[in-house]
Amino acid sequence: MKRLLPFLLLALGLALPFILTAMGQEYYISFASRVLVVALAASALNLILGYGGLVSFGHAAYFGAGAYTAALLAGKGAGLPAQLLVGTGVAALLAFVFGWAALRTRGVYFIMITLALAQMLYYLAVSSDSLGGEDGLRISRAALWGDLTLGDDRAMYYTALTALTLGLFVIWRVVHSRFGEVVQAARDNETRTAALGYPVRRYQLVNFVIGGALAGLAGVLMTQISGFTNPSLLSWQQSGQFMMMVILGGVGTFWAGLLGTAVLLGLEEYLGEVTERWPLFVGLILLGVMLFAPKGLGSLGTLFGRKKKEVVE
Amino acid sequence: MAGIQSQSALVAENLCKNFGALAATQNVNLRVEGKGVHALIGPNGAGKTTLVNLLSGALPPSSGRVLLSGQDVSRVDMPGRVARGLSRTYQITSIYPEWTVWRNLALSVQGRSGTSMRFWQPVTGERALYRQAAEIAEEVGLTSRLNAPASDLSHGERKQLDVALALASNPKFLLMDEPMAGLGHEESVRMVDLIRRIAGIRAVLLIEHDMDAVFSLANEVSVLVYGQIIASGTPEAIKNDPEVQRAYLGDDHAA
């Protein structure tokens, strides 16, 4: 079952637009794209926070950096490949600089510095005319081939699905590699990991950059989904939301980003239609999850799985 | 001959460490070299662990130097010193409790077998890592526990794992901070045996309170009291040193 899960999910992902169309709910295809792209950014944070144990409270910076880079490039007429490449690269570079600075500290200082650096970027975006200030930047959707652009819901959806699939594959390989082993070791016991001969900070920085780069990739696609970018993508609320998604999904479990994003955005979407007080209910549900499944929703699955196994044995 | 020896020695030169007003290490000169056990004894709070922290690079000294195979490593961090052949164990065992014993050891073997900046190949595919990890488990007597999560280990087994982790880098110098603390009689016997084997091919600085173990293992003993080395010599000489008896052994025997 565990081995099949990725393929089942991919099959579901591939079929979803058809299912939604058949149900007459085509409106949700665009919503689903958003879930996939935000899930990529959240999964990237899970690499840093869940596997690396670094509480980065400025994840929106890399997401937003990708988004703004893409928007600026789009304004200059650059195509999608250039936007993806440069957007990801800029986010990686930014993560390198911010990570380098933040990793001189630990614990609560690390949280504060990642937050402060991200806020700097936020204020830069708000106050800069060339970045569109409060309004942000509008773009026209990138062309894929022929007349097809990312303005087409299905094209956008499958592009997002491709990005998330590749991103999760990269994360999977990284987490299970030699490198990933050291990163997780540093999370569990930093001192011992250094005493085993691993220059811990270097590993953490590289991991931080990988996470930042993937968030940048997600940011590029986010601009394409919404057709614009604005400072809210860089805000601390956005960073907090990423963190909430990872925690909700189960910090350091592989599907945390996707699960947390699907549930949180799903709740917002659903409750938003039902009541104006939706944030209150989202908060209550989060509270409930934290109280009854403190290891996240993903842990409910393993709990269930383990019980089943015990019965079999 | 003297030149060759200093080439492969761990040396503390006038090491000092202050924690605020507390001088935890005062002008310590120490030399660990060749093969065998150099024991470091001293009452609780004497500064033994602090000295290990200074030697291993976990703490920067307030003044003085640490030399490793003739090089000044005072400003070299812990991983850098491991790369130069120095490794340590922990008084309070320091392991990865959530991981299996096997994975604990594979991680430590990984550190000495090529770069770990490899991002793509699954580590579990590297048979050699796990084979060597199993060999180390065999060496310390943990073979039957390879697949157990480290958190399931008994206190004694954790001590063994702690030592095994330090051994995996195949160090020339091994600092062992009370590897026998809290062990039962049988476990102690096994640990003494293990330390003897370890010290057969490398230099061990052993911190230990059990005097029988110390005197049966060590070929040199240094006594640390209030951060200062008050005596250093052969086990026989130390046993008979009146100052040592007054400051330390006397207390210990009275207790």
Ligand SMILES: Nc1ncnc2c1ncn2[C@@H]1O[C@H](COP(=O)(O)OP(=O)(O)OP(=O)(O)O)[C@@H](O)[C@H]1O
């Ligand atoms: N990081 C630190 N900050 C402040 N004081 C410290 C620190 N580490 C140790 N000390 C103090 O330095 C002194 C020496 O401590 P240390 O742990 O080195 O002693 P020890 O000889 O290892 O004792 P034990 O036999 O109990 O393990 C003690 O008074 C201790 O409280």
Ligand SMILES: [Mg+2]
């Ligand atoms: Mg101690």
